[in-house]
Amino acid sequence: MIFSILIYASSNSSQTEQSALRFTRAVLQQGHSIHRVFFYGESVNACSNLIVTPRDETNITEQWLTLASAAKLDMVVCISAAVRRGILDGAEAKRHNKSSANLSEGFQLSGLGQLADAIIMSDRTITFGN
């Protein structure tokens, strides 16, 4: 079965994003495929490369990137949710005249059309909301 994952919750203040990560791993382990992981709302904060996690805690961004490179995940971050929260790639930083970009390599900024496409292409779209 083809799954897509929509993440809306904040990774800093809830367990939800960790649940999404574990669910994604479990889907892959069961032999299903993931069409796309779509980061929306507060979850886009997890895609910054400026996050400093205390040494005895787990860095969820690194966990996503590890899983993504092993499973060739398509990880898309909603561009309007990201830009308003200060998560910029090189092109957006240039376009909005900001001094630096901070989107972790491995994530891509794009529009909500990518979510609609994920809904069309997947048998199940699972939301991890608030």
Add this chain to the structure above:
Amino acid sequence: MPLLCPTGLSPLATEAMKKNILLIFRNPPFANSSNSDTLDIALACSAFELPVSLLFLSDGILQLLNHQQAELLAQKDLRKRLNALAMYDIEDYYVIDQDLIRYQLSVEDLSLACKVITQQQLAALIRQFDTVINL
């Protein structure tokens, strides 16, 4: 041999295009950005010709009240975008009778022409949809 569809798309692709979506609004206006974010998903899905229905559940029903003064809170209200939904062919809206009673509202108080269903019909409604998004 797969059957050919009149649209020229494979049966699988046509099936995928038919996928219908229910978006659930659960929060009151101005509480957080989830109603606005849900509305953005509705418009994006509609642009991809996915049939979209909206359910205003619990406090979400308050989103439909007229005469909101968003500017007093330095916020934007969703009214203009909600009123534009018909232009996107999104015309299927639901509320629950118990939520109307709880806030002493009637359907005339709501800015969209909603179908009223009972709590008991809710599960059956949700089951009609291929994808349900509840942020």
